[in-house]
Amino acid sequence: MNNKLKPRRPLREKHYWEEWTGRIYTSICVVFLIVVMFSIVYFVASKGLSTFFQNGVSLREFLSGKTWNPTGEPAAYGALPFITGSFITTLLAALIASPLSLCAALFMTEIVPGKGKKILQPAIELLSGIPSVVYGFIGLSVIVPLLRSMFGGAGVGIAAGCLVLSVMILPTVTSIMADALSALPKGLRESSYALGATRWQTIYRVIIPTVLPALLTGIVLGMARAFGEALAVQMVIGNAPHVPTSLLESASTLTSVITLSMGNTTMGSVHNNALWSMALVLLVMTFVFVILVRLLERRNRV
Amino acid sequence: MFKKLPFILMTLTFVLVLAACGSKNDAGTEGSNNSTGETATELSGNILAVGSTALQPLVEQAGQKFMAVDEYKNVTVQVQGGGSGTGLTQVSDGQATIGNSDVFAEEKIDDAAKVSELKDHQVAVVAIAPVSNKDAGVQDLTKQQLIDIFSGKITNWKDVGGADQAIVIVNRPSSSGTRATFENFALGTKVEDIQGSIQEDSSGTVKKLVAETPGAIGYLALSYLDDSLQVLKYEGVEATVENVEAGTYPVWAYEHMYTKGDPDAATQAFLDYILSDEIQQNDVTELGYIPVSGMKVKRDAAGTVTQ
Numbered sequence: 001m002n003n004k005l006k007p008r009r010p011l012r013e014k015h016y017w018e019e020w021t022g023r024i025y026t027s028i029c030v031v032f033l034i035v036v037m038f039s040i041v042y043f044v045a046s047k048g049l050s051t052f053f054q055n056g057v058s059l060r061e062f063l064s065g066k067t068w069n070p071t072g073e074p075a076a077y078g079a080l081p082f083i084t085g086s087f088i089t090t091l092l093a094a095l096i097a098s099p100l101s102l103c104a105a106l107f108m109t110e111i112v113p114g115k116g117k118k119i120l121q122p123a124i125e126l127l128s129g130i131p132s133v134v135y136g137f138i139g140l141s142v143i144v145p146l147l148r149s150m151f152g153g154a155g156v157g158i159a160a161g162c163l164v165l166s167v168m169i170l171p172t173v174t175s176i177m178a179d180a181l182s183a184l185p186k187g188l189r190e191s192s193y194a195l196g197a198t199r200w201q202t203i204y205r206v207i208i209p210t211v212l213p214a215l216l217t218g219i220v221l222g223m224a225r226a227f228g229e230a231l232a233v234q235m236v237i238g239n240a241p242h243v244p245t246s247l248l249e250s251a252s253t254l255t256s257v258i259t260l261s262m263g264n265t266t267m268g269s270v271h272n273n274a275l276w277s278m279a280l281v282l283l284v285m286t287f288v289f290v291i292l293v294r295l296l297e298r299r300n301r302v
Numbered sequence: 303m304f305k306k307l308p309f310i311l312m313t314l315t316f317v318l319v320l321a322a323c324g325s326k327n328d329a330g331t332e333g334s335n336n337s338t339g340e341t342a343t344e345l346s347g348n349i350l351a352v353g354s355t356a357l358q359p360l361v362e363q364a365g366q367k368f369m370a371v372d373e374y375k376n377v378t379v380q381v382q383g384g385g386s387g388t389g390l391t392q393v394s395d396g397q398a399t400i401g402n403s404d405v406f407a408e409e410k411i412d413d414a415a416k417v418s419e420l421k422d423h424q425v426a427v428v429a430i431a432p433v434s435n436k437d438a439g440v441q442d443l444t445k446q447q448l449i450d451i452f453s454g455k456i457t458n459w460k461d462v463g464g465a466d467q468a469i470v471i472v473n474r475p476s477s478s479g480t481r482a483t484f485e486n487f488a489l490g491t492k493v494e495d496i497q498g499s500i501q502e503d504s505s506g507t508v509k510k511l512v513a514e515t516p517g518a519i520g521y522l523a524l525s526y527l528d529d530s531l532q533v534l535k536y537e538g539v540e541a542t543v544e545n546v547e548a549g550t551y552p553v554w555a556y557e558h559m560y561t562k563g564d565p566d567a568a569t570q571a572f573l574d575y576i577l578s579d580e581i582q583q584n585d586v587t588e589l590g591y592i593p594v595s596g597m598k599v600k601r602d603a604a605g606t607v608t609q
Binding site for chain 2: 070
């Protein structure tokens, strides 16, 4: 700001306005973004917290109650089935997707950097462009019948949900991992080879430990995406409001129960407010994921 | 002097943004009130109908036809989904002109004062039939059998005279209007969600799951029924348009279009148009609803049926 050049030419006026148009434009955008972000947080928090402050549902019941029966007498607002459903599907999806993504990223950057990248990169980017309703429909038409014929039962459930989710988060995780791997300084690999290490030794002794925080960042971002995904999961998970006892049993996630019920309830009713409380839980989890990523990035820099 | 100008501009923009956020959104009803005093040929205004996704196709189709009529060419009809709850909330808050709902407002809104402000216009009837997977081997269920199945007392089809096959319940979420209709008029009681039951909100998904999952049972509006499913008789009565109209088949509900107070001229014209023979005899039946004009029985919000 202070090192502004003192312009001596007649163009002074023009440059001055150029400078300020850019500055005003970006400032407006930044202010707008901040306002939008705080409005969203305020809105979700005020709606979500009114379940506890206005409707008198206890936070303990909400977080640890196993019964979700908002239309019953007496009504019960236990969201534990949805919270566990969300966490189980997210963790399993990350567990399935991470090794696949790591291999794909290594293939693209270390093993066949030229051709591999040319073919695999667009293929993976294509995956991220497929709308989630398509994933959901494929899950419902392919994965659910497959699970049904393999294990019996209805086929819908946590297993179908996390399989669909794992494919959906593959592109996110893979591209972040691949970026991290290709950003490694060349000297690292070359010195490893110079010491007589083979390619595999280089990969798992030198490369992976070096970029581990970045790899974890990729996984965490993938988990954040999985945690927030609604439509595709809702179509295949079954949505029963119970803590599941097996992977093949119908269960719900926070997002699936919100999308399922939000439109059918009137604003201001306890049922509706309880759904907003779940949205608040999702928002808080997003913050947790963002903080995790920040922490990992900090470790990365050191 | 120039140096201060950008800051002034920025502050102005900021104030404008805030002002825009604060202003009440009443675009939906804007202009429509002006037309009340004018002659019918000059009707104009904007009608925003929000709510029930089950009713949405009918209102959309009727809206297109309505706007094509020369007399009403200055009236704009906009239709949005969002669910019955959203429709009732928005019409009650004055954000929408019409709130589409699958259930009586009394069932969704607890505040009696808000309910009394709303005016009910019943435009069609939707009947719901229990359906099962074809392999279940059952054609007819009694009320008690349905209650036992949906409350989890009976878990195998052989107990109701079918194949030896576990029952998979495909339900609607507890907030759904279709589920409320099914519980009120087929079961006569609310049932809790059984562990392991499936819940889907879209009729298409329910149909797909019931058709493909061995031992599945669910319920669907008449317009979704076809050969891929076994349509179950209820107490020996088949779910047909004639039986619903005659009052012998009880599992049906009105589709409501609520307005806040008396509708203005343009909205009244639109509601009249939907109730006209033109729409009732063609579009309503084409889309799988039952014309409200053909019903030989009436039902009020408390569920009392009168001839």
